[in-house]
Amino acid sequence: MRKLLMVSAAATLAWAQPAAADTVTDWWDVANRYYNAAQGMPGPRSPDMERVTTRAALAMFEAVNAIDRRYHSHLGMPAASGAASQDAAAATAAHAVLLKHYPANKSALDESYLFVMTAIPDGAAKEAGKAVGLQAAALAMDAGGIDPAVEQVPYRPRTVPGEWVATALPSLDSYWPGFKPWVVDGPEALRPPPPPALTSAEYARDYEEVRRLGGKASSERTPKQTLVARYRQAFDITPSVRLATDAAGRSLVDNARLLAVYQMAFDDAVQAMVVAKQHYDYWRPVTAIRNGDRDGNPATQHDPAWVPLISTPNFQEYPCGHCTAAAVIGEVMKSASGWKAGQRVRVGSLLNPNAVTLTLGSWDEWVGEVSDSRMLGGVHYRFSNEAGEEIGRRAAQIVLAKALQPLARGKRRR
Template sequence: MKELISLTMVGVAEATLPPAAAASRKIQPVLTWNELALDTTRTKRLGAFAAARLYAMVNVAMYDAVNGIQVARNRSKRDFALVPPDGAPHQANRRAAAVAAAHAVLSSLYPDMADLYNSQLAEDLAGLNRRPARVETGRQWGEKVGQQVVDLRANDGSSPSETQPGDTAPGAFRADWGSAQYRNMEPFGINDPSVYLSDGPPALDSAAYADDFNEVKTLGNAAIPDQEKDEIFNFWSAGGGSARPPGEWIKIAIAVAPRKPSTKTSLSRTVRLFALLGMALGDSAATSAQSKFTYHFWRPATAVRNADTDGNPATEQDPNWTQRNGSIGGSPEHTSGQSTFAGASSTILASFYDNDNVAFSFTGDNAIAGARTFDSFSEAAAEAGRARIFAEIHFEFSNQAGQKAGRGVAREILDTRLLKTRRGH
């Protein structure tokens, strides 16, 4: 995003509360409104890239609303190193600002769901019964910030829909792709998504291509029963009507944040975590879309059924081959969006908590998948990527390229955005 909104978009340092004050705050607004964002994605049946954009907008808005008030507070205490955003009040309830900011984003984007959002807003504000004047000031500020985020993203390249036509050439994605515009979406936190453009898939006649072709042909074959692979595939499937692949990482953060001391009671730290994660998800969408559009590569099912056209003697055609996923996939294959989201999110979470080895459990959106437990963020990211091979909708080279791009996106955001300070120093 080229325009500036509050502090988030310029990489200015985050203002933090003293430990005693931070410990007195609850993080429920962040969790509650992210749950609403997840439910919105499910209800509206958003695609993965649209979902990532939504999660980024909701969490950027909450961060800017909360942090703007804290900067104004510190400024009022003669901490002149900080420059508050225009109009940020220092005597305002930060929780009220957070819920109002998220409400403004969601209700502006999906006005047909306003009754749900209005009800949650009313419930949250009613629970803030101390100093009603500050609650109201916080609500007004949060609403203003949320609307600014909506306005600034109104022409960010995510619409109108753009279709990339299909192609019948060997190695080309055959169907029309109707979300090609996301390759041009303005980034939330990185400078230029093209920096993370993949080097591309291996040549069709190469040994590297044949190796990954034959792997996915075996592991993704629906005719070969495998309970473990079925469980992993179903857990991470995240199809239409789900929270989509970026939503799985929002769910992981929701599972972890209340259990970790640094985010258990601190609103400031929690909005920072989710804003970093949201920006990484949004920018991963643009990065993956650029690679998909650039290389326009065929999905494995198409590759297997048309292997007689790839010029590679180490691949064998099977016109009746059926993949575990059931459908070929609705976008060009390279790179894997799920892997890009996983690489970015696992990097953000591990860096935020200064530890990759954080154990957690969460439940997949697929009703038959149940819950799974992981010993680290990187373990979950690796499984999410491999799930796409078990589904037979991606090759391993696209998994690895996506994971690498996602990690790069996350590192740039961590190095340049929402940098922590102590009272502005």
Template sequence: MFYQSMLRLPPHFSSLLAGSALLLSAVAEVRADIVSDWNALALTQMMASTESPMVAHDLAILAASMYNADQSIEGTYNTYGYGAYPAPGAGPAGADSQAAMISAANTVMQYLYSGSSGDFTALYNSQLSGIANSQAKTDGIGWGITIANNLLSARSGDGSADAATTPYSPVGTIGYWQQTSSAGALLPGWGSVATFTIPGTGAYMTALPGGAITTYLQSSQYAADYNQVKDLGAAFSVSRTSDQTNQAYFWAAGDGTVKMTGMWNQIAQSVAATAGLSVADSARLLATLNVAMADASTAAMATIYDQQFWRPETAIANGDIDGNASTDVDSFWAPLISSPSLPEYVSLGATISEAAAVVLASYLGDSVSFSLGSDINGDGSIDLTRNFTSFSQAATEAAMAGVYGGTQFQTSVTDGQALGANVANYVLANNFALVPEPAGAVLMLFGGLFFLGARRRR
């Protein structure tokens, strides 16, 4: 796992007087509310029915729009662009970047969740009222609309609208996923949704050990995975500790909650506020986080419907016919947490959580303490609060919650963590970089000219 701090402030910040730095810190905390307020409102709107990959997808559009609206005017970091969506150039000279961000956020959310138009309008008007009327404000509003509409247009045919209705029929044979409830397969077409940054999902997809279901089923690794979840994930397990039970419920992120991707956004909002990040760095953090989780989700979903592996409750009910002598059948076994309605491998929760943890640790360092509340039953109230000392600790706990809940095998968890980390590291290496200082750019130019001259003299 790659956990290394990469948060960089513009070099000229270091020359500010201590008193000015304190003042800037106080102002930054207030201004960052522009970002967190829209993120929090978006999560509220997504609780009703949106699934984790969809939450990440929509939040990525929101965060990238706000980030681009800001950075196309401020120019501290490179603007985001990929594929059919070119990175926007410089915005109108003198335009108010805060007005642009507010306008971009409102435009995105009004389009994606038109049924909640009044809530978005109220936040939009409230935030804009804090900016004095001026040409800069007017220009910022117009530019934000342009930024948002361009990204929405580029994503309009990305496949997300059809992912839930893509035809899919379970194979139904040994080792393959079988429906465990009356619900249909969840988002069977999501693996074909256009990515935000990674060059397709193929290089990030993973496969069951041995490359085939039969090979994995007959292995000692499968027997270990099987017996572990059978023991720890049973509804009435006597081996699972009370804390492990709490972890399973805490990270279940079922219907009526903000889902796994939403929980990591809540973590990001909390630690960004504690760190006193500026509006620019808060927007950059959430854009990176949600783009990484969106692409990690897409690669995981592509793997899930490619591998089509069965859930533990189906596996344990058929332990006598899987070809492995070390897997004893239990026809009455049931998981602690109801199985989600999609194949088991690879763990979506482990993938999302690892991608999120890698991004957050890269910006802020891994050893950050924070608390997080979880709505277990989807009634809108916090039922459990857990404390963490690092992002990696939270990610590991979220991943293992699937085993403790009886819905995931250990191999699925481990491979999901690797997938999530790989996607996050690609996003970090290729997007949202600091714009070089002019002096640095000149040095690079002279270095290149010197190199060419040296080659010619040979």
């Protein structure tokens, strides 16, 4: 679950031309920017919107891998001519997927596509690459949708008959349980155990931590901790992805696999996290702390006027979504060939894109900082952060172990 930058449709036009690196990474970046921009659009969201970036990444992988045959196909894509243009295939695959999902942005997407394609020499290789890309896009757009056999139950506010509760419904739609997972057996396979009992020492410990450090008026939170809470709300991993995909010795299909694995693991982890939130329906610190005299735990101090440092998301607390996403990213990025042990991690902010890109010592350090930020912001307990991290790590490990595995040497193209 990502906190996303809200921008206007017009701003998307400025992003339409991919920067220099490689075709796959460029179009993944473009897909993310379109997705982020779409968060601010009016009207109801569709389930397809949640899968668009993954479909684009997977389509590019299938297209490039069909030409440079090194990994198992996830969608049953047949091998293509090794003479076909990989760049034409990747660009065509991504363009077709994005155009299907963002038809209102056809002009900008077509311009992006034209910039890439005009740089590829005309001829049979280019035309063959285009055909491969369209075939991969068609397969990707048919994958990862809603399973009609799964019941989607609208949220029902829990209250005593006749007693008022807030009327704003949670912003997590009821379609989340219905997605067909990419790799994980199902969201229940990653469900964490229940949160600690309200009367437990663990609950009191983590309650008091967020009460002391996560409140807007906290006198115990340091200036640096305040910055961490705000800066990590909407993280941008593009700088580090560029470092990994630009590393010497990596091929286009290696980069396509990395991004496809990341996107599939992200989707499966986020689905599990959302379904767990809906299952446990756990209260946020702002609710708990204002009602701390009613939780049956003498070790919790209640504060009827307490408010968090940052705005509380309008959905259930347990487990932490940011922590889930960060753990997925960390596990996948650590697996990338070319990512050196001890290499510094560079992460930006979508919330403040003009801020400097921060550098940390490792992915594990960054994941821990993201988790800390949610407690320091007053929106999560530490036990919820830990549960989210575990979902993300397990999802990434499962996808890395099962999806897009290397072909036996004798079956590789080269």
